[in-house]
Amino acid sequence: MSLPSPQTQDGMSLFESLKKRSSTPGGGFPVGTISDEELSNILWAASGLNRGKTGWTVPMVKGKAPYVRIYVTGEKGTFLYEWEGHYLREINNQDLRGDIAMQNFTKRAAYSLIFVSDSEALTDFSPDQANDFSQIAVGAMSQNVYLAATALKLSVRYIHSIKPDVISQQLQLPENSKPIGIVLLGK
Template identity: 80%
Template structure:
């Protein structure tokens, strides 16, 4: 085999090998914004699924897309979100999605998942053993850089309020989609911070289990 041909083969194999270790973003389907269960019916059915019997079924990309969009997606123009944001800021609480295939961060601008790692951390991030049963754990983490100009107490209050709004939206969409959801406050912040590669001064607030 000529030298140039051998070199091309080596380059091709090297590229393919390297690609296998590259992170992969996931494009989410367009979220459902019409029809479906009424708001008041969703409120009536809204509930936290018991932990011990949390289901282990799979969740489709369409279902995950709807949940994440409801949590902090764009719903009007370029500066309108499904939850209230202080002073018209962009969403300053980020949602990390932990599943069987790894950990992703939801990018509301573009509505896609950006891969953080390919490790399954669902069983390591909370005090309860049943958290590993959920198809996904949605982890809420304040973006400290986005609120760096505010006093720490005020920044924390804004973040806590945002998580409350996100959680309620997730519960309502879960009810409308016949999914199971459960908010978890007893988490392992140090492990989460390590696995998500968070900045030193960034700590998660809580997470929601999502199943079917």
């Protein structure tokens, strides 16, 4: 599924986004639709290329390609965001929003972004180091999502209480890949 080119100019200032940045309460999470353009902007902010072929919107250890994968699930199915080429690759036609977290309101979000570490990309580090680097990357990626969502006037919420076994099974993740958290998007 191709995505429109991301918006990289204009919009809300960084400092205004920081001032307005907040988590949408779970109980009142909205059920509105998010456009392809908005989703494109969010995914690019999370880990898109912003400097040639090897520069991303978030820091990556030793300049490696993003080693945290972003899966997107919604009513059209579940996809993997491919930062190289900026598109979504279909994983399956299942809507996993209601199955991947402990909270019931997650199924109301227009999309859930699932952050998964790709430990195969960090084999030159110890497992503890690879986990630390992945956690740091998810922190940077989710913060970028928050700021972009704020600028786009979208609702956003990070969820760490997830069901990693369900996610791993539904996405058929390799053994060493680890779901870390999800971000809900709504409008």
